[in-house]
Amino acid sequence: MKSQLILNNKIVEDDWETIMLPKIDVEVKKQAGKVVMFKLTGDDSPTPEQVNNTKFSASGNIILPMKVFLKHKAQLQTRLKNKEIGIWIDTHEEIESFIEEIKDINAFPILAIRVGKFADGRIFSIGSQLRTKFKYKNILRAFGDVLRDQLFFLKRTGFDSYLIREDRNANDALNALKDFTLPYQGAINDPKPAWKKVNRDKKRD
């Protein structure tokens, strides 16, 4: 079965092609005293070799790995202007220097974050940062190990698009977006906390 896509609370056809990296093995380095994004799955991190060997089509809407986009940045400017280029990153990739380099994050009509394992909650902080600190306004997609029970949290941390893991039903997953009516705290999709939205004053006897 093909992965089904939810966009803005509806199941829709995916009009983007996600370009994946060729597989190879890399080791994770751990360094004391340095900020390191640890990988959860042992999946590949893009190496120069992988980036060089990534093939993508010459036309149409494509979501490129961030590093692949950077390599071909010059040639992709027209397609970028035509809103044909999106990018994706893994949850262990560092996005801040990329954003500094490309200057306008809103030039991309879509950003996608790949979550390697359900339990990897970094995606929620990445979404929150993109929507606040980096002021990203366009489509934010989650893909990878995306299951029903992350959706409510993804929605609240700024994601509006979810590519459900291929062995799961998106109709079923849609229900999760309505799990809670009024959460306590403010979050990205709805910044006001409950106490600013409804009158919670104790009824005095």
Added chain:
Amino acid sequence: MYKYDAVDQRLVDERVNQYEGQLNRYLKKELSDEEFRPLRLQNGLYIQRHAPMLRVAIPYGLLSSNQLRKLSVIADTYDRGYGHFSTRQNIQFNWPKLEDTPKILRELADVEMHAIQTSGNCIRNITTDQFAGVTPDEIVDPRHIAEIIRQWSTFHPEFALLPRKFKIAITGSKKDRAIVQAHDIGLEFFTDMNQQMAIKVWVGGGLGRTPILGSVIKEQLSWEHILTYCEAILRVYNLYGRRDNMYKARIKILVKALGIDKFRDLVEKEWEFIKDGPNTINNSELNRVKAFFTEPHYIKDTKNDLESHIQDKSFSQWLSRCTQSHKKKHYRSVTLSLKSNHQAPGDATSEQMQYVADLADEYSFGEIRVSHEQNLILADVHEDNLYELWNKAKNLNLATPNIGLITDIICCPGGDFCSLANAKSIPIADSIQQVFDDMDYLHDIGDIDLNISGCMNACGHHHVGHIGILGVDKDGSEWYQVTLGGNQGNFANIGKVIGPSFSADEMPAVIRKIVDTYVKERHSDETFIDCVIRVGLEPFKLMVYGKKAN
């Protein structure tokens, strides 16, 4: 105490529905074991040795008599007639059936209780001082902010799947009874020079496999920023905390790897973007929550009933050990010991729960607190009622006069129940309690914290016990490692291992020798821990290991 409004109630009800759906999908095999695991854990459900274990949240350790009655009914209906109060002020049921758990949660929701985030890699139950609001040394009542943090942390979307569990403790008194330095975030309230409420923020403390005391990340934080500042800390942790090795995934490891200064820089940088954001608290929200914690109608007079019973030696022993001073004249806070040698430390039968609920209604405005030392507290008892209360509490073994003494053992469920444990802990507690059964002697040796954990996860907080006992596995059999000099509170300290570990049979004699050493070495009026600090470990080692030392 805090009462649910429609917002709280709907969230808890919706959570039961969500969990029931998750369980049904699991039972229909639509979710694998691995996929269901983080979901059930976020709802306090463990798969244990004999049956699932359900951990129910008792936010900052506060219970109404009705809630305690409900826990008693649940113990009878779905369990084997008892529950275990944990070191995190929660209660655990050891024998529920998996299929019954949604029903249990529905019954809990009826009395404004739940099992949300009592386990799993998320923000856990907020803990605080069991004497909050009534202790004379209090600067700020920590329950108000504790409730605000409880609400903020419940289903916080950004921190739903952290690298590892995350524990926040709050103290508002001069004497820290919440061990804030042993928590992922510790909040210590004080009033600044302008008499404004402020918070000293500790980060990166924790026990477990790698015990580390917290570092101060912020000397003075203005209270309205507490949620956004915690968000900044948690965001840095969520992004950079290790996820490749669960034993190195706690925030303490990140803080240690980066150093507190670098960690602080990262936090401050994130905070810039969310400081003054929508989750900033204001006075009206603080006051709304504060209004739930108003003083009960204290009685100002006394009939001097206490005076007439003070000659009763057993009563006066209990009075000195199990009650403590109260901010109001003629009132005391009473600790009902769950450490009699008739049951495992922290266990209470359904009958005891019912009885304590009745006592709370009669003598303490219908409220009960759970301490991290695993005892139950009636916080507001008038002195005229103490003698009567003592007599009643004795009926169900709730008046053992051993609070703070060596038999007031803090103990995890250990290998009898927990599938993580390397060794049993309850039988060790029991055998030590048997040795120290002479009350006069116990009172003579005075304050000694003895903590037992069945594995290095340290649920029994053995690192901060004056005497700590850790169950270890050596070649498939159970051994016990002893530490000395640990301490909780403002002078928190991690205990040091005295030497090779012991078999279960040896343990009572070992503890006896340690206490004998203290009795021999002490100056007059010197407590056990002060004596250990002064003389060091050598005299204790010599007594315990004899010529075998080193």
